Amino acid sequence: MTSGIGQNVKRKEDKRFITGKGRYTDDHRNDNQAYAAFVRSPHAHAKVLGIDAEEARGMEGVIDVLDGHQLTGDGIGNLICGWAITSKDGSPMNMGAWSALATDTVRYVGDAVAVVIAETNAQARIAAEAVMVDYEELPVVVHAIDALKDGAPQIHDNAPGNLIYDWELGDEAATDAGLAEAAHVTTLDLTNNRLSPNPMEPRSAVATYDHAEDHYTLYTTSQNPHVARLVLSAFYNVAPEHKLRVIAPDVGGGFGAKIYIYPEEITCLWASMKTNRSVKWTSERGEAFLTDMHGRDHVTHAKMGFDKDGRITGFKIDTIANLGAYMSLFSSSVPTYLYAPLMSGQYDIQNIHCNVRAVYTNTVPVDAYRGAGRPEATYLVERMMETAAREMGMDPAELRRRNFVQEFPHQTPVLMQYDAGDFPKILELAQEAADVAGFEERRREAESRGKLRGIGYSTFIEACGLAPSKAAGSLGAGVGLWESAEVRVNPAGTIEILTGSHSHGQGHETTFAQIVAERFGVPVDSVQIVHGDTDKVQFGMGTYGSRSGPVGMSAVVKAMDKVEEKVRQIAAHTLEASEDDIEISGGQVKVKGTDKAMAWHEVGLAAYVAHNLPDGMEPGLKETAFFDPVNFSFPSGAFICEVEVDPDTGQTQVVRFTSADDFGVIVNPMIVEGQVHGGVTQGIGQALLEQVVYDEQGQLLTGSYMDYTMPRAADVPFFDVQHHETPSPNNPLGVKGCGEAGAIGAPPAVINAITDAIGTNDLAMPATPQAVWRALRAAQKPMAAE
Amino acid sequence: MTKVTMKVNGRKVGADVPDQTLLSEFLRENLRLTGTHVGCDTSQCGACAVHVNGKVVKACTALAVSLEGAEVTTIEGVANGELHPMQVAFNDNHGLQCGFCTPGMIMAGIDMVNRYREEGRELDAAAIRHELEGNICRCTGYHNIVKSIQDAAAKM
Amino acid sequence: MEMSGEHRIAAPRDTVWAALNDPDVLRACIPGCESLEKTSDTTMEAVVRQKIGPVKARFNGAVELLNIDAPKSYTIQGEGKGGVAGFAKGSADVRLAEDAGETVLTYTAQAQIGGKLAQLGNRLVGSTARKLAQQFFVNFHNHLTDEDPPEA
Secondary structure, three states: OOOOOOOOOOOOOHHHHHOOOOOEHHHOOOOOEEEEEEEEOOOOOEEEEEEEOHHHHOOOOEEEEEEHHHHHHOOOOOOOOOEOOEOOOOOEOOOOOOOOOOOOEEOOOOOEEEEEEEOOHHHHHHHHHHOEEEEEEOOOOOOHHHHOOOOOOOOOOOOHHHEEEEEEEEOHHHHHHHHHOOOEEEEEEEEEOOEOOOOOOOOEEEEEEEOOOOEEEEEEOOOOHHHHHHHHHHOOOOOOHHHEEEEOOEOOOOOOOOOOOOHHHHHHHHHHHHHOOEEEEEOOHHHHHHHOOEEOOEEEEEEEEEOOOOOEEEEEEEEEEEOOOOOOOOHHHOOOOOOHHHOOOOEOOOOEEEEEEEEOOOOOOEOOOOOOOHHHHHHHHHHHHHHHHHHHOOOHHHHHHHHEOOOOOEEOOOOOEEOOOOHHHHHHHHHHHOOHHHHHHHHHHHHHOOOEEEEEEEEEEOOEOOOOHHHHHHOOEOOOOOEEEEEEEOOOOOEEEEEOOOOOOOOHHHHHHHHHHHHHOOOHHHEEEEOOEOOOOOOOOOOOOOOHHHHHHHHHHHHHHHHHHHHHHHHHHHHOOOHHHEEEEOOEEEEOOOOOEEEHHHHHHHHHHOOOOOOOOOOOOEEEEEEOOOOOEOOEEEEEEEEEEOOOOOOEEEEEEEEEEEOEOOOOHHHHHHHHHHHHHHHHHHHHHOOOOEOOOOOEOOOOOOOOOOOOHHHOOOEEEEEOOOOOOOOOOOEOOOOOHHHHHHHHHHHHHHHHHHOOOOOOOOOOHHHHHHHHHHHOHHHHOO | OEEEEEEEOOEEEEEEEOOOOEHHHHHHHHOOOOOOOOOOOOOOOOOOEEEEOOEEEEOOOOEHHHHOOOEEEOHHHOOOOOOOHHHHHHHHOOOOOOOOOHHHHHHHHHHHHHHHHHHOOOOOHHHHHHHHHHOOOOOOOOHHHHHHHHHHHHHO | OEEEEEEEEOOOHHHHHHHHOOHHHHHHHOOOEEEEEEOOOOEEEEEEEEEEOOEEEEEEEEEEEEEEEOOOEEEEEEEEEOHHHOEEEEEEEEEEEEEOOEEEEEEEEEEEEEOHHHHHHHHHHHHHHHHHHHHHHHHHHHHHHOOOOOOO
């Protein structure tokens, strides 16, 4: 079969995108369309003393100017964080109030205080400039470490000292003992740089209230429209769920930033009711930098101990995580349960202790960005391994090999039970593909051109496929993390798959169709994937955490099981055979070993005409299933990066990048490799280019593509992507998920390569030419002094 | 308001627009050609790239009224019945994921292939990467975009 | 952002001091100043239109004179609100010294911007502020002496 599992099926969805016929949120325009422009705070921390909208109200095209007092007055609820983290002293996390439009205090530059609704976008924006807000400035704190200091400005009254929680995982005493008995201890202080996710499609919302039906429709740029509806309904009191339809049409990338329900969507829905108009808001890129949730931003001190043979004896981590001005939807989970449980990496470590303090600052809220917690953990573990190997004079690959987990299942001391993998194999695969044996010669050749060439490793594991609902619930999650699917076989045999997963670039319309084609032997073109609309799909948890494969596809498989069961019964009845003898292949439903068969569409027709069904069988051929995994999935990978550094300028070029990934069973290698290319490039971006910068007053200095450096085509090489499959035992397809691997594994590989090239471990991300040049000069100081 | 007329995708169009109307807004809002995307506000991302009088232009950098009489081709107009080789190549080589930057990439790709051919220069991978300086993609890591343009160049 | 400078003005110190306290002179000399009115002996209100990088804004500002030691020095402090464009605020310590019947004006100033101004114009603020300061002193010198200032 050419369209089933494991085949490079070209994407079905491409046609509309390559012809300009994609339908993104901003492409929707209603007849009575009005436009929203937000009035945002230019101060990072201030009291709002008053809002003067009189001039704006009188301006051409202005329909209304609305503020936070009206919003809260109408009962719209505060934004919430849906994952409750408990501090180690047993106290609950300190969540400060966050209103969609600030009423009395603004806490970051960009915090919205009012919204102007006007006939045109330009009129709304011009009028927004005329809204005068009287602020009384308050002292500002930007960095997490400063926020914890005595006398730091207090951001939320209910979070004394700006501390949200002080949380730990692992056995501290055992870890201290492990470190005490170590023959060698490596210590690292690392910063994980703050990033802006930057999906290329800016966020957008088109909200329409129908007074006659008392019903809302929201088109929005969401990775999880059902979660959006749930939260908008249950917590923000916009409308009950049956009166609110959320549609996430074509969505131009997410990377985490489009998981959350933002103030703008809430406000547009409410404003459409207030003004009796359809209200549209589309973010400008500058607004996106100011309001899209940021990612990362950790400061960490860590120690890893080794015995004389290089085996890890203990790993102790102390992290401060900057969560920004408010707690975003899943923010609390990112530096805790998506971070500390990954500290065992691919290694058999008996003693791990991780302490995390999360703090408020006067910056954009921080939440999940591609990888979410796992890149931060991996960066720490993999820089630690490379640095320790250098300190101990060992080959970094050999040090890793000595510590690899060899047997599965493997229980780590930090919650996770690894289910399957072959870490030595993927490292070997990567080393061969990267021609590590030939590296020294390449280094010499580069030297002859005046370049410093370095090689760096990253061997990492992810916990993906979020997640077993029971486990997530026991750790504080406010939602279950299963997925749902519905398989509808139509009377003529075509198939519709309704899924709660959401595709915003992942290619579900193709890959989900492939698993149906594989199962029922129908052409991919006769399978339609329906997603992203709460009126069509009953419920779903959406796409993030590399979960569409392991969880979303598994739900489809479960529903297909039920369909197949009924197909067998109908065919057995019609063909007068035993159900056990029915087989489905090549578009035929056959009786094994005979020439008796029904075409696939004949079974569909039989189910719907219902003239000759088994006694008691309901007509129709449509089944629903929910899949809740019993464990995370654990994709793993070995990345090898080679860089060349120009010692005169500090300019770094990634010249070779090899990945060997174990994603379990791969449905479409072409699409999976594309996910790796993109993820690795975001990882290279974090390592070399990207950094959100605030000044001490909390002003965002990287607020456009002039100052925030996105990876461009010339910043990256072609990638060599290798695969090795150890199927996940915990879902029916054996898939593990592939969306985040690149972003998780790449940053340490790049930095390890640069530090290898320049001969010093003292280098922070992003390794800009200036940073590399400085590190190189600092390392060469004794020579310079001659 | 100023009256502007131009030929877009071979069709004569005209409208009264405010003077500050950008070509990108004119295409999206007046003509409802929503394949031209706006991904930034500082003319860096290239999602809005179109062809004006045969050359690639970022539609967010041009005022509509400055293009009186111009011939404009957008992503909706490159196909002419069957797909352009550049469009086919993006599908064949998985040169797109979310699709948002894709129209700009395709318009930039067609332009660079034509330009290099006219100038008799070789459009190798390094040249393609250099030429894509003004087009940002967040999904693909550019790997398959470069391959798509290489592939199309061989077939155009 | 901090900056400092020194300017020699071919006028007696008392004349310079008076001009520095004269709303009409300040209005004429501040680049982009649309209005400037005294609200008390030491406070003024001003409207200034300025462009920093890609951001154009009309600032409504309050100006206050502090640490007055006539006719030798004062601190001039101001804050302008530019609506959606953000804000700019700053202060300058200004000293006047007599030298051969002329006046040597020295200042140290610090400025801060916020909102869209900082987001998009931050890299340009230093050079813009220096340019505006230079423009102010050229205007100021011309106003007092009716001639171009000597080359620095």
